Amino acid sequence: MSIVDNKVLDPKLVANVDADLQPTKKRIMGSVSYAASFMGGCVSIGTFSMGAALIGTLTVAQAIIAMCIGCLVIAVALAIIGECGHEYGIPFTVQLRSSFGTTGVKIPGVLRGLPAIVWFGYQSWVGAGAINSCLKILFGFDNLPIIYALFTILQVALAIKGFEGIKWMENISCIFIIGILIYMLYVVNTKFSSEIGNVFSGIKGTWGMPFWAATTSFLGIYSTMIINASDYSRNATDDIKPVKATSIYTVAILPVTLFMGLIGLLVTAATGNSDPVEVFSTTMGSKFLTILTLLFIAFAQVTTNVLNNIVPPAYVLMESFKVKWTHATILVGVLSACVMPWKLVTADSAAGLSLFTQFYSAFLGPIFAVMAVDFFILRKKKLDLNDMYDKEGCFKGVNWAAVIAIIVGSVCSVFVMQLSWYVSLIPTGVVYYFLMKTMKSSKGFRKGTIFED
Numbered sequence: 001m002s003i004v005d006n007k008v009l010d011p012k013l014v015a016n017v018d019a020d021l022q023p024t025k026k027r028i029m030g031s032v033s034y035a036a037s038f039m040g041g042c043v044s045i046g047t048f049s050m051g052a053a054l055i056g057t058l059t060v061a062q063a064i065i066a067m068c069i070g071c072l073v074i075a076v077a078l079a080i081i082g083e084c085g086h087e088y089g090i091p092f093t094v095q096l097r098s099s100f101g102t103t104g105v106k107i108p109g110v111l112r113g114l115p116a117i118v119w120f121g122y123q124s125w126v127g128a129g130a131i132n133s134c135l136k137i138l139f140g141f142d143n144l145p146i147i148y149a150l151f152t153i154l155q156v157a158l159a160i161k162g163f164e165g166i167k168w169m170e171n172i173s174c175i176f177i178i179g180i181l182i183y184m185l186y187v188v189n190t191k192f193s194s195e196i197g198n199v200f201s202g203i204k205g206t207w208g209m210p211f212w213a214a215t216t217s218f219l220g221i222y223s224t225m226i227i228n229a230s231d232y233s234r235n236a237t238d239d240i241k242p243v244k245a246t247s248i249y250t251v252a253i254l255p256v257t258l259f260m261g262l263i264g265l266l267v268t269a270a271t272g273n274s275d276p277v278e279v280f281s282t283t284m285g286s287k288f289l290t291i292l293t294l295l296f297i298a299f300a301q302v303t304t305n306v307l308n309n310i311v312p313p314a315y316v317l318m319e320s321f322k323v324k325w326t327h328a329t330i331l332v333g334v335l336s337a338c339v340m341p342w343k344l345v346t347a348d349s350a351a352g353l354s355l356f357t358q359f360y361s362a363f364l365g366p367i368f369a370v371m372a373v374d375f376f377i378l379r380k381k382k383l384d385l386n387d388m389y390d391k392e393g394c395f396k397g398v399n400w401a402a403v404i405a406i407i408v409g410s411v412c413s414v415f416v417m418q419l420s421w422y423v424s425l426i427p428t429g430v431v432y433y434f435l436m437k438t439m440k441s442s443k444g445f446r447k448g449t450i451f452e453d
Contacts, residue, residue, distance in 0.1 A: 024089035038252035040303035051264030070218035075249035085230020092228035104398035113313035121336035127301030192270030213418035365424035366409030401435035
């Protein structure tokens with residue numbers, strides 16, 4: 001069934017539902033546009049910091065392999081969770097109702113929204129710093145707080161236009177982004193070749209826990225994006241089935257992550273500085289190239305934030321607090337400033353961001369497991385949209401089976417924080433499956449499942 005042709009949804013159930021939360025009526029992203037959106041959306045300065053955090057533990061080859069493993073897991077996970085949104089045209093917050101309940105969706109919604117807001121603030125500050133450096137070079141103007149405020153407002157304004165605006169922005173940006181990333185890596189490798197060689201000459205590396213922890217760090221950057229994959233896939237054309245979607249995700253995410261992670265690793269190894277703005281504003285050797293690189297850093301934050309860090313928490317706010325799309329995006333911008341991103345870009349932030357990523361992955365892995373088990377195993381990929389949009393129907397309230405399962409999974413992952421996302425999956429999935437089978441409180445959620453009475 002394609003939601004584009006679906007006529008079975010009762011209009012009364014969505015009469016008071018914001019149009020952005022209703023099933024998609026128009027698919028606007030073909031294969032090229034969809035790949036471009038992820039390519040632009042994954043140029044994260046957070047990846048730069050994750051690369052910087054690997055210094056002293058892994059060799060360059062091991063770092064590359066760790067990034068590749070993380071990206072392949074991301075691609076498969078995106079395809080798994082995104083299949084529901086692609087098939088039924090529903091967003092993440094509506095998809096959650098079958099597993100968490102109409103009230104319970106607030107729990108995974110908050111766990112998804114908070115990291116996005118933190119990253120939005122962090123990346124906006126980095127982007128504003130790049131713009132401020134350009135203005136300082138060209139005109140002698142230096143006022144980072146003002147630039148940060150204006151830059152945040154610009155990104156919110158772009159997000160307000162919705163996916164139509166996001167589509168064209170990402171399409172235009174992807175070629176520019178890849179070109180600049182290749183150039184930046186070339187400059188780093190040639191300008192600092194001797195320093196890089198000296199740093200890595202004494203590193204033996206390891207294939208043990210630090211290596212797999214590195215895959216978790218890179219995976220963790222996108223673990224927020226994974227669970228709300230339906231917010232993106234619902235806009236993809238009907239021909240983008242799971243296998244094709246996995247290929248698109250891999251082609252889009254892998255090269256960008258490799259370039260950003262390696263640049264972070266090599267630059268920090270050579271200079272001892274994990275702040276990309278400061279490094280590239282002082283080492284390019286040409287005013288034109290310096291400005292071009294800094295503008296790229298700023299532009300990259302826009303493409304990432306608008307797609308990954310504004311849209312998902314905005315949907316969560318719309319679902320939880322009944323606010324309009326415009327108001328929700330503005331509120332996300334305000335909250336991003338409240339996390340004080342200027343504290344996150346200090347010289348000591350790289351290791352802290354890596355730990356933060358591993359920590360919230362401990363909660364997002366269990367949410368992924370519950371959603372996957374619910375849709376694929378229990379419901380056999382069959383949903384009734386009237387049930388999904390009926391606030392007084394079988395999914396009313398909180399499904400405590402899902403809540404208990406993510407608590408169990410999160411607790412298990414805390415014992416191996418470095419592998420938090422992986423460790424949480426099996427305990428969460430097993431607990432959710434058996435609780436759905438046995439708990440009386442989950443009886444109302446059994447409609448359409450293998451446990452339906």
